Amino acid sequence: MQLMPLPQQILQCGQLQLDLSQPHVMGILNVTPDSFSDGGRHNQLDQAVAYAFNMIEQGATIIDIGGESTRPGASEVSVEEEIRRVVPVVEALAKHGVILSIDTSQPDVIRAAKEVGAHIWNDVRALTRPNALKTAVELDIPVVIMHMRGEPTTMNQLDQYADVTLNVIQELQQRVEEALTAGVKKQNIIIDPGFGFAKNAQQNLKLLNEFWKLHEMGYPILSGLSRKRFIGEALMGVAADQRTVGSVTGHLLSIQQGASIVRAHDVKAMHEAILVWKAMRQA
Ligand code: 7PM
Numbered sequence: 001m002q003l004m005p006l007p008q009q010i011l012q013c014g015q016l017q018l019d020l021s022q023p024h025v026m027g028i029l030n031v032t033p034d035s036f037s038d039g040g041r042h043n044q045l046d047q048a049v050a051y052a053f054n055m056i057e058q059g060a061t062i063i064d065i066g067g068e069s070t071r072p073g074a075s076e077v078s079v080e081e082e083i084r085r086v087v088p089v090v091e092a093l094a095k096h097g098v099i100l101s102i103d104t105s106q107p108d109v110i111r112a113a114k115e116v117g118a119h120i121w122n123d124v125r126a127l128t129r130p131n132a133l134k135t136a137v138e139l140d141i142p143v144v145i146m147h148m149r150g151e152p153t154t155m156n157q158l159d160q161y162a163d164v165t166l167n168v169i170q171e172l173q174q175r176v177e178e179a180l181t182a183g184v185k186k187q188n189i190i191i192d193p194g195f196g197f198a199k200n201a202q203q204n205l206k207l208l209n210e211f212w213k214l215h216e217m218g219y220p221i222l223s224g225l226s227r228k229r230f231i232g233e234a235l236m237g238v239a240a241d242q243r244t245v246g247s248v249t250g251h252l253l254s255i256q257q258g259a260s261i262v263r264a265h266d267v268k269a270m271h272e273a274i275l276v277w278k279a280m281r282q283a
Contacts, residue, residue: 004258027060059271066103
């Protein structure tokens with residue numbers, strides 16, 4: 001592990017700005033039907049919005065809204081259904097001055113979400129879907145380009161790496177270059193090594209230990225390891241809801257190595273860890 005400074009960069013998010021020289025918590029908001037108790041669409045919308053406000057109170061500066069389950073083996077949702085899940089939540093949150101990112105790979109979903117106030121495109125498929133590059137250029141918004149191999153359904157067989165960190169950087173670089181060639185602006189790109197996507201537990205841990213190497217790519221970095229399986233394995237197999245401290249620890253280690261944004265379920269705990277980290281840095 002090596003210490004890395006955070007970039008002196010401001011990310012322009014529509015009218016809002018995100019200072020990437022400070023670490024930020026991106027709170028995870030799943031808007032799949034199994035995420036909130038089923039009392040009909042309105043009730044679920046209210047619960048999702050309330051959950052987001054709670055995360056904002058707890059210190060989240062970005063809310064990441066996802067309407068497609070990327071779970072391996074999950075059935076694919078139609079674009080129309082994904083829009084029905086995401087757009088009302090964006091509409092309800094947009095006027096409250098919080099930065100909204102959308103966890104989607106579908107150009108039509110980010111298009112509809114931006115229309116009602118979304119700011120960031122978080123794409124685990126790194127702009128590989130048809131028309132994704134063109135849409136990213138047209139919308140001219142920040143995009144998270146994450147490393148993955150294959151699809152969530154096939155990625156578990158694709159974990160052959162000569163050197164995981166080196167290969168992740170090379171493959172991310174290819175995606176970034178494709179985006180730049182298509183016309184995506186450099187200042188709109190955020191990179192993410194994609195913890196848990198086509199990587200086994202050892203590879204995820206090695207990637208965390210060598211996270212600082214991503215710095216050489218010259219882009220702001222997002223880290224997303226919240227409650228993931230390799231954290232559970234390091235904790236000797238605890239359940240997902242018992243991985244808060246493990247996740248915060250992993251995220252803080254990535255912040256030490258240059259991550260500007262951490263994507264977290266447990267916002268309060270993550271925010272508190274960042275407060276201690278910031279206090280240390282300011283001393
Ligand atoms: C099943 C499998 C459910 C995987 C949920 C997941 C990331 C992300 C996700 C990430 C960025 C999860 C993931 N992970 N976006 N979306 N980076 N940028 O555990 O690591 O939340 S979904």
